[in-house]
Amino acid sequence: MTTGTASIDNRRRGLSGLRVLSGMAVLAAAVCALPMIAVMIAAVSGGTETIRHLIDTVLGEYTRTTLALVLLVSAGTFMVGVGTAWLVTMTRFPGVRWLEVALVLPLAFPAYVLAYAYTSLLDHPGIVQTTLRAVTGWGPRDYWFPDIRSLGGAALMLTLVLYPYVYLLARAAFLQQSGTTFLAARALGKSAWRAFFQVSLPLARPAIAGGVLLAVMETIADFGTVAYFGVQTFATGIYTAWFSMFDRAGAAQLALCLLSFALLLAMLERIQRGKAKYHDPARQAPRMPPVNLSRGQAALAMLACGLPVVFGAILPVIVLFNMGLGSEQNLLSPRYLGFIRNSLTLAGIAAAVTVTAAVAIGFYQRLRSGRLPRGAGYVARLGYAVPGGVIAVGLLVPFAALDNALDAWMRDTFDISTGLLITGSIWLLIAAYMVRFLAAALGAYEGGQAMVHANMDAAARSLGQTPVGTLRRVHLPILAPSLLTALLIVFVDVMKELPATLIMRPFNFDTLAVQAYRLASDERLDGAAVPSLVIVAMGLLPVILICRQVGQNR
Known part of the structure; x- marks a missing residue:
């Protein structure tokens, strides 16, 4: 019982x-x-008046700029991610074991942090142009220099921090491939490059497509980089409509456009992952032994794999650290301790x-x-x-209405104002x-x-x-x-x-990311370097775990 x-x-x-x-x-x-x-x-x-006004004014520019940014970042992350993954997996050259791990490091950096560092380095008063004018004796109007604050500059920043998505997935796909098919293609007279493009690359296509789509999703979600560089995308348009124009209907309609594009990408990612399957009958066969490169080829491979690490991680840290030393920001002050x-x-x-x-x-x-x-x-x-930005608008609209309705009811019933109980927390x-x-x-x-x-x-x-x-x-x-x-x-x-x-x-509840963005928006880049370095230091924690896994998977 x-x-x-x-x-x-x-x-x-x-x-x-x-x-x-x-x-x-x-x-x-x-x-x-x-x-x-x-x-x-x-x-x-929200009615049709707002969307008609958006179509007549900014919607076309937002669409063109967002699509152009997506195409540039897709191409950049594909070339850098796939190229470096193939070199460190299938070839041998000096420093390859260090580079296969170091290529993951830019993943710790937000794109907007790189934007602050490279603006300080490459802008008109930066060290590069200042040195150029000092050496040549040119004046400000005597030469042309590419503008970092541009669509191309934003695409470069995003490519440098997002290519590790493609690199990690492509490297894993190459490691899992058997060398039988590649060697068969070489035996049939194909060159190494033709065998790569016709055999290895198609076998790794699902993984590479997944990595590129992840990079694209991060690109359309980015706000800090495009806002600082003055690039008008849907992400900046939502923020402008909400805070500058106080147009919630316009912000919601822009958010819907961006949401539709994001969901389309998610659907494409799911379709390609579900259908793009390949059968390798020789999967249990030994992997192809890596190729030892000649001296000239090794130098080119070191350059190709080293440049993303230098420009995506090492150089930004040096620039930010130098900027931070010259700033008046004190990490131990009560204000900064509050941000942390x-x-x-x-x-x-x-x-x-x-x-x-x-x-x-x-x-x-x-x-x-x-x-x-x-x-x-x-x-x-x-x-x-x-x-x-879409999630923010989608949560604020219903909960702000709920807060306002509750506050109105409490005023009418008990003559008490509840304020913003949910949206203010x-x-x-x-x-x-x-x-x-x-x-x-x-x-x-x-x-x-x-x-x-x-x-x-x-x-x-x-x-x-x-x-x-x-x-x-x-x-x-x-x-x-x-x-x-x-x-x-x-x-x-x-x-x-x-x-x-x-x-x-909430009001008066700022974070390190908000402080860095605010200082950079005020052109106080030296000050923005300090919270940016703290964010990067925090970002290194999971990247170190990923690096250890990359080293063990060899």
């Missing part, structure tokens, strides 16, 4: 815990879907909330099959394709971070979950464990490294995030 009662109690606790877990998963997916739904409703309800505290608070809470939501969704999908679990996982992954900003970065946390969690065999679940259940108990006592200890990686990735992404933070942060 006692045993039966205990079994019933365990079953009830298990069902109760499962309901809580399912509720958390569905709630997280609903929060992810809310910005997209709210943007669509706000854009449609705010940044750490947001990043820490957002990382914990996001990883918790990822665990709930991932485990919910493992326990249950059906449309609801699959739909929750799909919606959760869409957030990574939605730019921060950090919790809505935390929700925006969760929507934006949940896909990254979910990917890290699912990568580790693949190591947990289904037999472990069955064994735990046979020993009387509830589903939540199985998660707590079996899954989480095994998944600890993956969860730590997910926490670090989300933590650093939040530290670097700018558009949503600028739009949604």
Whole structure:
């Protein structure tokens, strides 16, 4: 009788815990879907006058500039990422083992930080043009120098920090390829270059396409770089419409345009990942031995692989450090300690909330099959394709209406003003971070979950464990490294995030990213270097983990 009662109690606790877990998963997916739904409703309800005005004035320019930026960054990340991945994987030259790891370092840098560094270096009063005028004796009007504050400059900054996405995926694809097909092509008279373009590159196409699409999604989401360089894209248009023109309908309609483009990219990424599959019958065959390059070829390979590291990581750190030494910014002052505290608070809470939501969704999908679990996982992954500015508008519009309605009701009923209870707090900003970065946390969690065999679940259940108990006592200890990686990735992404933070942060609650952007906007680049260096230092944490994995995968 006692045993039966205990079994019933365990079953009830298990069902109760499962309901809580399912509720958390569905709630997280609903929060992810809310910005997209709210943007669509706000854009449609805004009327046609605003969109007609946008079409007549800025919409064409925003579209052309955004598409041009996407094309330039796609081409740049493809050439740099694929070329360097092939060289460090398939050839041998001096320094290759160091370079295969160092090529990941630019991933730690936000593009807007590189924009500040290269503006200080290459602008008219910078050291490069100053030295040029001193050596040649030219005046300011006697020579032409490329303008870093341009569409091309923005594309270069984004290419330097985003090519590691393509590099990592392409390198992994090349490492997994068997050398049989490549050697067969060489035996049939193909040159090394023709064999690469006709055999190795097509086999790696799905991975390369996935990396390029990730870079494109980051490009359309970028605000700091294009805003500082004065490049008019949809991201800058949303911010201008919201803050400068106070036109919420216009901001929502611009956000809908950008959201449509982002979702199209997400759909293309899913289609190419699902359909572009290749079968290699010689997968178990030994890999092709790397080719030892001649002295001249080795020098060119070192140059090709070294330049992205120098211009994407080493030179910006040197420039920023030199700028920071000449500034009057004090990291130990109460003001800066407040910026650091705010940044750490947001990043820490957002990382914990996001990883918790990822665990709930991932485990919910493992326990249950059906449309609801699959739909929750799909919606959760869409957030990574939605730019921060779109998420900000999509959350602020409904919650601001809710705050205003609640405040009006409290005034009429109790003569008390509640103010902005939700939109004036950090919790809505935390929700925006969760929507934006949940896909990254979910990917890290699912990568580790693949190591947990289904037999472990069955064994735990046979020993009387509830589903939540199985998660707590079996899954989480095994998944600890993956969860730590997910926490670090989300933590650093939040530290670097700018558009949503600028739009949604509470009054007088600035972060390091906001401070760097504000100082750079005031042309105080030396001051902007100090918070930028702190952001880069934080960004090195997950990059070091990735570098260790790259070294071990050799």
